[in-house]
Amino acid sequence: MSTLRMTFVVALSTLLSNVAWAANPLNFGSDILTADPSGHVWQDGRMYLYTSHDENCQLDFWMKDWHVFSSDDLINWVDHGAVLSVDQLSWADNYAWAPDAGYKNGKYYFVFPAGTGHKDRANPEKSTKWMGIGIAESDSPTGPFVDVIGAPLWREPYANDPSLFIDDDGQAYLYFHGKGFDYYVIKMADDMRSTEGDFIKMDMGGYEPKMEGPWVFKRNDIYYFTMPENNRELAYYTAPSPLGPWQYQGVFMESEHDSNNHHSIVQFKDDWILFYHRWLETPDANCDARKRQRHSAAEYIYFNDDGTIKKVNRTEHGVGQNLTKKISN
Structure with missing residues (x-):
């Protein structure tokens, strides 16, 4: 082996030994099952991840x-516990699904x-399930x-999966x-306790x-509307306004196991991060079975010069120190 090649191998080995990676799915320090991760970086510079919580053996979500x-x-993640429960709501008793968060005022x-009620999958006409969005x-x-406010923001239409985007001028938009x-949005009032207009x-x-x-997020004056297309693969649109x-x-992440996905995209320091959930085979002692369950995960996400999103593949190491940037530097 040439001296140059040997030097490169030693340098690469040293680099790899000093690179820390996150587990993928993310390691929250326990066996908690989480999904629908909503990532936000607030004034202190930390990443905050708001998630739904799958219970072991839960019945139909x-x-x-x-x-x-x-x-x-x-x-390294700190588990701050449950921030809200349906037991604290006067207008719903179930379906604590995908959340989001924002900062204003x-x-x-x-x-x-x-929501409330029961979804009858065998006889949909008998379903009593209803869902609304609270803040x-x-x-x-x-x-x-x-x-x-002790109530949902509205009762009709039936709605879930809220995405709260606050633009640079302070106007908040609620997508769902x-x-x-689908493909509707409504403005939030300045006090964030009601909606404004139709x-x-x-x-x-x-x-x-x-x-x-x-x-929905904004990068370099481009607005991005991203979603699980057909409730499976992640796809996106771009626009000059919210x-x-x-x-x-097009699609930037393919589906896995023909199962649903739910995601967020947020800048953290110099990187952009895609949070999402995976359906992985998980031992379940309570159910005495092994089945796929949801787990929050993360990947780096990259953009082309024109602002389009590059394809993202699921990885076992996920995120941590950005090895690509480390090598290029």
């Missing part, structure tokens, strides 16, 4: 509370779906959050998945596939 975790390196806002407040990013009501049907450029939880008109750009 009957979920009861939401959790928050934080980290300053995406590797010196307060932290937690926007969440919850809670706290002086801390880790809660506890309080449902100060609605029953027969629902706005967005121009999606003529392409409106079946979708679930949207996530209301569109939107131009479809």
Whole structure:
């Protein structure tokens, strides 16, 4: 082996030995099952991850509370516990599904779906299930959050999977998945305790596939509307404003096990991070079975010069120290 090659091998080995990686799925220090991770970086520079909580052996996504975790390196996470439970709601008792969060007016806002009733999958006409979107407040990013209005933001249409985007001018927009009501958005009032005006049907450029939880963010003056297209693969649109008109750009992460996905995209320090959940075979002592369950995960996400998103593949190591940048530097 040449001296140059030997030097390169030694240097690479040293580099790899000093690179720390996160587990993928993310390691929260326990066997808690989480999904629908919503990532946010607040004033202290830490990453905060708001998630739904799958219970062992839960019946048909009957979920009861939401959790928050934080980290300053995406590797070591602090579990801050449950920030809100359906037991604290007067208008819902189930379906603590995908949440989101925002910061405005010196307060932290937690926007969440919850509901009542039962979904009869065998006889849909007998279903009594209803879901709405609530908003809670706290002086801390880790809660506890309080449902100060004691009601959903609206009762019709049936809605879940909220995404709260606050633009540079302070205007907050609420996107969601609605029953027969997808690709709508509504403005939040300045006090963040009610909506303002009517629902706005967005121009999606003529392409409106079946979708679930949207996530909207802004990068370099481009607005991104991202979603699980057909409730499976992650796809996106771009626009010059948070209301569109939107131009479809395609899929950036394929589906896994033909199962649903739910995600968020957020900048952390010099990197952009994609949080999502995976369905992985998981030992379940309570159920005495081994089945696929949801686990929060993360990947780096990269952009082309024109702002389009590069394809993202699932990895076993996920995120941590960015090895690509380490080598290039």
